[in-house]
Amino acid sequence: MIEKPDTTNQPDQRTLRTRQGHPISNNQNSRTVGARGPATLENYQLIEKISHFDRERIPERVVHARGTGAHGVFEAYGKVGDEAISQYTRAKLFQEAGKETPVFVRFSTVGHGGHSPETLRDPRGFAVKFYTEDGNWDLVGNNLKVFFIRDAVKFPDFIHSQKPDPVHNRQTGERIFDFISNTPEAMHMVTFLFSPWGIPANYRQMQGSGVNTYKWVNDQGEAVLIKYHWEPLQEIRNLTQPEAEAIQAKNFNHATQDLYEAIERGDFPQWELCVQIMSDGEHPELDFDPLDDTKLWPEDQFPFLKVGKMTLNRNPANYFAEVEQVAFGTGVLVDGLEFSDDKMLQGRTFSYSDTQRYRVGPNYLQLPINAPRMQVFSNQRDGQMTYRVDTAPGQNPHVNYEPSNFDALQEAPRAKPDHMPRVEGHLVRETISRTNDFGQAGERYRTFEDWERDDLINNIVANLSGAQQVIQDKMVDLFFQCDRDYGQRVQDGLAEAKMSMAAQQEEAVQQAQESREAQPY
Known part of the structure; x- marks a missing residue:
């Protein structure tokens, strides 16, 4: 049981504060431009909270510690549904039918440690690194299409509730439901997680989703909102609790074994990448905010449109060098792909890369599994585990800055216009206006x-x-x-x-x- 602290004659002892001693009067919302606008860099409470959270475990990942992975290829269809994809995005990997892009995929469980059973009730990570001609693109998501919370400022609290008790080191249902009972927005995800969808049968037969709302940008700098979904060409299978327990009694590595052996015997798993497209705006006709990660976009209004197919066809040569040290980040986007004002996405974009610099090191992008598939030249130097200097042929080795009058790196030409959304509003700590925490959870239960x-x-x-x-x-x-x-x-x-x-x-x-x-x- 969770013991309540004795607060007799200590009226101020339970006030939530930052490590600097500042009282926190709003711990539910990060500071944004308007209730649904983008977050700001001066968001001290958010950055302090997440940056500390990112450093709580070494060297194992704080979340997604238990994982496996494989190499493969993504083949573009050259269109979105039946339309030309160029009207929505200029990202090069999508433009030409049959164009192939190498990928590496890491599947994982989320809340448990590196040697935990793969039969536990837990969301599954589904992270894809595309090695494109314009550099890396990381599409980092989960198997379930929604999430527990809608603001990144709550992520450390949520994960703490899922982790073992800091006193007796056991995970308990009481801790999990104590948090959820005070977080109504989590009800949609809870309905998914405690159903058979909370335990996929294996990694090959589960869906994937970007969860967050992104943007696509075309040649004119115009943008639309995007949701990404991976649909397996193998049948979808989930496990009931008794089925999972029967497997766990004999094999706690069953999903890792299943993926490895399928690829070894040439039974290459495949997924189609589908997108939902929505015009960029608030969409007052909906009873929820389209940037809310706890919600699904209705498929009858925003259908799944196929844009390509991924095939995993090669197992890693070394688990540690590839699966353990691979590093993903939601901020790793190529030209034609953009952020939305999704509060979870903006918080994750800081958190993921910050975690990789801490967990793997400041030069994690020099590791072969993380490096883009082209030679990279930059003015970044030194740091722990540097083994290559990013100096271009003919570059003055004395000049590691820009601009310079000498032989130095120069900015790339900008051939196409930037996407320039207009942002205006008061800096506030507010919840979005259309929360509708129970509608889709009830609908999910009834379906x-x-x-x-x-x-x-x-x-x-x-x-x-x-x-x-x-x-x-x-x-x-x-x-x-x-x-x-x-x-x-x-x-x-x-x-x-x-x-x-x-x-x-x-x-x-x-x-x-x-x-x-x-x-x-």
């Missing part, structure tokens, strides 16, 4: 098949039944707001679990009494 709903309820009850009553009551209320049947079934399940627990305790007391009476004096 599940009966066996999926049964597994969902059983898993929630099993994890929530050990939590304190105040957490159970708040969670039941949230489930009722999603769907009445959803809430009722969880409520009934918790009541049944309480009666069963009481009966077990009574039986244990009775057995102890009988044992004492049977003892000779």
Whole structure:
């Protein structure tokens, strides 16, 4: 149980503060230009919080520690659906039908350690590094298409709730639901996670999603909003909790083994990359904000459009050099691909690369698995583990800056206009106006098949039944707001679990009494 601290005669001891001692009056929202606008670099609370979080574990990844990976190729279709792709993006890798781009993909579990079983209930990471002619593009996502939170300032808190207790070092359902019971926006993801979708059967038979909202930019500098989705050409398979436990009893590396052996025998897994396209704007006709990562864009309004196919055809030669040291970042984009004002995306863009510099080192981009597939010249020098100097042929070795009157590197010509969105508004700490935390969660529950709903309820009850009553009551209320049947079934399940627990305790007391009476004096 989570013990409540004694705050007697200490009225100020529980005030949340920064490490500088500043009281934090709003820990739910990062500072942005308007309620849905971009974050700012002077966002001290956000940057301090995430940069400290990035450094909490060494050298293992803070999240996505357990992973495997493979090499492959992405083949462009040269169009988006039935339309010319050039009207939406000028990114070169998409333009020509049949154009191939090398890729490396890392699959992972999220919350558990590097040697944890791959049968645990957890989102799966789905990160793809494209080695394009314009440099690297990293599409970093998960198997599930939504997330628990919509503002990056909450990410360290969320992950802490999923990690083991800092006192007894055990992960508990109480910690997880304590956070979620106070975070209604998480209900959509919770409904996914505790259903069979929370345990994919393996990496080959799961979907992938960029989760965040991005932008595509065309030759004129015009932009549209984009969601990325990987759809497996193998059938999609998930596991119920009993099925996962049966596998875990015999093999806790089953997904890694499955991917490796499939590629070795020539059964190369494939996914089609699909996008959803939306005009750049607030879209007041929707009952949610399109930049909200806890929401799905309705497929009937924004259909999945195919843009290419990925095939994984080669296993790594060395796990550590390739799978462990590969480093991804949501800020790694090529020309024609852009950020949106998605608050989670902007926070992740700082966090990912900052983590890689700390975990692997400041020169992590010199490692072969991370380096782009062309020679790179820059004015960056030195740092831990430098083994190459980025000096161009003919470059004055004394000049590692720009501009210069001597033989130095020069800026690349800008042939096409930048995308220049207009940003204007007050700097605020506010939640977006259209939260709608329960609508899609309830819809998701109602679209599940009966066996999926049964597994969902059983898993929630099993994890929530050990939590304190105040957490159970708040969670039941949230489930009722999603769907009445959803809430009722969880409520009934918790009541049944309480009666069963009481009966077990009574039986244990009775057995102890009988044992004492049977003892000779």
